[in-house]
Each structure stands twice: as structure tokens, then as C-alpha cells.
Amino acid sequence: MNNKYLILKPKWLLTVNPAFEVLDDYAVVIKGSCIQSLLPAAEVHEQDQYRDADIIELPDHVLMPGLVNSHTHASMSLFRGIADDLALTDWLKNHIWPAEAQWVDPQFIADGFQLTAAEMIRSGTTCLSDMYFYPDIVAREAQNLGIRTVVGLIVLDFPSVWAKDAEDYLHKALAVHDEIKQYSLVRSTLAPHAPYTVSDGPLKKIAMYSNELDLPVHMHVHETASEVAEAENNSGSRPLDRLDQLNLLNPNLIAVHMTELNAFEIDRLAETGVQVVHCPQSNLKLASGVCPVAELQDRGINVCLGTDGAASNNNHDMFSEMKCAALLAKSASGNASACNAIQTIQMATINGAKALGLGDIIGSIEVGKQADLVALNLSQANTQPVYDPVAQLVYAANSQQVSHVWIAGECQLRDYQLSNLDQDAIIGKAQSWADKVSKTQ
Numbered sequence: 420m421n422n423k424y425l426i427l428k429p430k431w432l433l434t435v436n437p438a439f440e441v442l443d444d445y446a447v448v449i450k451g452s453c454i455q456s457l458l459p460a461a462e463v464h465e466q467d468q469y470r471d472a473d474i475i476e477l478p479d480h481v482l483m484p485g486l487v488n489s490h491t492h493a494s495m496s497l498f499r500g501i502a503d504d505l506a507l508t509d510w511l512k513n514h515i516w517p518a519e520a521q522w523v524d525p526q527f528i529a530d531g532f533q534l535t536a537a538e539m540i541r542s543g544t545t546c547l548s549d550m551y552f553y554p555d556i557v558a559r560e561a562q563n564l565g566i567r568t569v570v571g572l573i574v575l576d577f578p579s580v581w582a583k584d585a586e587d588y589l590h591k592a593l594a595v596h597d598e599i600k601q602y603s604l605v606r607s608t609l610a611p612h613a614p615y616t617v618s619d620g621p622l623k624k625i626a627m628y629s630n631e632l633d634l635p636v637h638m639h640v641h642e643t644a645s646e647v648a649e650a651e652n653n654s655g656s657r658p659l660d661r662l663d664q665l666n667l668l669n670p671n672l673i674a675v676h677m678t679e680l681n682a683f684e685i686d687r688l689a690e691t692g693v694q695v696v697h698c699p700q701s702n703l704k705l706a707s708g709v710c711p712v713a714e715l716q717d718r719g720i721n722v723c724l725g726t727d728g729a730a731s732n733n734n735h736d737m738f739s740e741m742k743c744a745a746l747l748a749k750s751a752s753g754n755a756s757a758c759n760a761i762q763t764i765q766m767a768t769i770n771g772a773k774a775l776g777l778g779d780i781i782g783s784i785e786v787g788k789q790a791d792l793v794a795l796n797l798s799q800a801n802t803q804p805v806y807d808p809v810a811q812l813v814y815a816a817n818s819q820q821v822s823h824v825w826i827a828g829e830c831q832l833r834d835y836q837l838s839n840l841d842q843d844a845i846i847g848k849a850q851s852w853a854d855k856v857s858k859t860q
């Protein structure tokens with residue numbers, strides 16, 4: 420561990436603490452992986468203990484908590500652009516699942532994850548919640564690359580490259596859950612893919628394991644109107660009602676998408692403390708519907724933000740996702756005050772951290788938390804002048820203005836350059852995969 424102090428001196432410090440304080444000319448003192456102190460920048464030089472500290476001046480910058488991407492399928496970045504302009508069912512069943520069956524293997528997972536890690540760090544994301552095959556490989560890559568990751572222990576009824584049936588997925592899920600305890604940057608969720616791909620038997624076991632191990636359950640739920648209509652036709656009940664019967668509606672459930680919700684269901688979400696992940700760009704691109712974010716927020720439901728995978732977005736840019744989420748909520752609710760800049764930043768930081776069970780560790784800049792931090796340079800024309808740095812981040816900035824990133828105190832991006840990842844090699848591997856995959860498309 421590095422015992423030397425690292426001190427960051429931004430123009431604006433966006434804490435995202437409970438009072439949502441934005442501090443001018445403050446310094447953040449980091450020791451090892453932790454935030455040790457916040458103090459007025461002028462006082463740094465008065466304190467003897469900081470005489471030998473590494474000091475990084477960020478005179479035109481806002482320093483904010485690293486962004487938390489609460490739903491993605493990281494390694495699918497190697498399928499970016501293979502099937503566009505299609506509805507969800509056609510896209511998934513006729514394009515994505517066949518391509519996965521043919522190409523996904525441990526090397527694909529590792530190379531795809533590296534591509535996504537490079538993209539995410541470059542654009543200010545320091546933590547991602549993943550759901551994909553080979554979560555053991557994802558965990559190993561995440562720890563090696565130094566990006567905080569919550570791996571989804573995927574469960575399906577049908578066979579895939581990773582497991583042969585629900586029992587096999589569950590067995591592997593528990594094994595990976597044990598294996599990743601060695602990794603400081605990795606946690607896990609149980610990740611049944613969706614109500615229409617996982618039957619009651621495995622879902623009952625997942626509810627039991629979630630309760631016993633206090634593990635979140637990460638699942639696509641009510642992604643489209645047709646998913647809900649089909650379930651009603653087949654079984655007479657809506658998917659959320661079925662999950663309720665299976666004892667899955669509780670604060671451990673991280674329900675992704677939620678575009679189809681009636682008043683009774685919103686009441687149940689509020690009563691049971693379910694977490695919701697909004698993926699506006701994926702929902703818009705697949706014409707899946709719109710999550711009623713403003714209504715959920717008004718009811719005190721914790722709404723987080725995710726990009727979904729790069730095959731349906733088609734990138735992992737959380738700044739663009741934030742702007743989209745804010746604008747869509749205003750348009751959908753007919754209320755320009757809905758999903759304001761503060762709420763949008765919270766969705767992309769502390770709300771995601773809380774949903775993932777990491778609310779005490781990341782998601783805000785507070786003493787004792789991990790130093791997962793992002794600096795943006797606001798000196799460019801598109802973000803000048805600065806009346807309000809919070810509004811600037813949501814409505815005017817773009818991810819190319821991210822200049823520095825730290826994860827657990829480790830510098831991952833310095834002056835716009837990745838510190839620990841070989842971007843040229845990563846892109847070279849992605850191009851070789853595209854050469855192979857494109858021959859079969």
C-alpha cells in the first residue's frame with residue numbers, strides 16, 4: 420500500500436453527500452485507497468503532515484464521485500453494431516443469442532471486458548454491475564484491470580456456453596460467489612436473466628440464497644409491454660406479481676428497465692423497497708417503452724442508471740445516458756422540473772451504489788469512503804461560463820472532458836490517458852474479433 424498522501428485540488432468539489440454540497444476550492448486528501456480528509460485548499464500548505472504529499476492541481480475542473488453503471492453486459496461490446504434497428508425479441512432471439520452461442524468463450528469474455536473497461540474508465544465510470552456468461556473471467560479481469568465490478572451470477576433455464584440447465588447455473592453461481600472473495604474490487608449479485616427465461620423452481624432457490632447470503636438479485640423485469648402481455652396470456656399473472664408470490668420483492672431486488680408499471684405495482688415497489696435501474700437509451704433504441712422515472716422518484720423509490728450492453732445502446736457513456744435520462748423524464752411526465760440535475764447525478768452515483776450494497780463504500784466523496792473519483796475539465800467552450808457546475812455536468816458536458824479517474828485511490832486516467840490499460844492492444848484484439856464475427860453475419 421502507498422502510504423504517501425495524494426491531494427487533489429479541484430475548482431469545484433461535487434460531494435454527492437446527503438446535503439448534496441458543492442464546495443469551492445476544497446482539497447481531497449487520499450491515503451491508500453481511502454478518502455482521508457476534505458479541507459479548504461488554502462489549509463493544505465499549513466499542515467506539516469502534507470509536506471511530502473503528491474498534489475494534483477485541477478484549476479478548471481469539477482471533481483465528482485466515479486459514475487456507477489448499474490446495468491450492463493460488458494463483454495457484449497464485441498457485438499457492438501452487429502444488429503441494429505430491431506425490436507427486442509427479434510434482436511435477441513434471431514441475432515444476439517445465435518451469435519453468443521457461436522462466439523462467446525473465455526477469451527471473448529476477457530477481450531470484450533477489457534474493451535469495455537477502457538471505454539468506461541475513459542468516460543468516467545468507476546463501477547459497473549454486469550450480467551453475462553463466465554462471471555469468473557469477468558471477476559478476474561476486473562481485479563487485474565483495477566475497475567470496480569459487481570459480477571452477475573447469471574441463471575437461465577436453457578443451456579448456454581456457460582451452463583447446461585438452471586441447476587448447473589446455480590451451482591456455478593455459488594462457486595463463483597465463493598471464489599471472488601479474494602478480490603478487493605469485486606462483488607456479486609444473483610442474476611436470473613428475466614421472468615420469461617427463468618422458471619419458478621430456480622427463482623425460489625434464488626430468493627432463498629439472496630436471503631441467506633444477503634445478495635442482491637439483478638434481473639431484467641417488465642422490459643416491454645409484450646413481455647407483460649405474454650405472461651398474462653400464458654399464466655394469468657403479470658411478471659411482477661409472480662415475483663411477489665416468489666418472495667422476490669424486497670430491497671435486494673434490482674429490477675432493470677421497468678417500462679410497464681401500473682399504479683398497484685408502483686405501490687408494491689414503494690412498500691417493498693425494490694431498486695429500479697433505468698436504461699433510457701437501450702429502451703429508446705429497442706422501442707421497449709419508457710420507465711416512469713419521475714413517478715418512481717416521487718414515491719421515494721431508489722432509481723439508478725445503466726447503459727445496458729453495447730449491442731443495444733451502443734456505448735457505455737454515462738454522461739450521455741444522464742442527459743438522456745433527464746430529458747426523457749421531463750418529456751414523459753410533461754414536467755420540466757422532473758428528474759432535475761441533482762437527481763440525475765444521484766441516479767448515476769449514490770443511488771447505484773446503494774442498490775448494489777456499496778452505499779457505505781462508494782457513490783459520494785465523503786471521509787472514509789473509497790477514493791473512486793472523476794475529474795472533468797470545464798474550461799472548454801461547451802461548458803463555459805459556469806454558473807452551476809451540477810447543471811453543467813448533466814446538460815452541457817460530455818465524457819471527452821473527463822481528464823482524470825481514480826479507483827480505490829489508484830490513478831486509472833491521467834491527463835486523458837489510460838494509466839494501466841494498453842488501449843492499442845485492446846482495440847487490436849477487438850478488431851480481430853470483428854473480422855471473425857463479421858464473416859458469419
Ligand SMILES: [Zn+2]
Pocket residue numbers: 490491492639675727728
Ligand atoms: Zn440488459
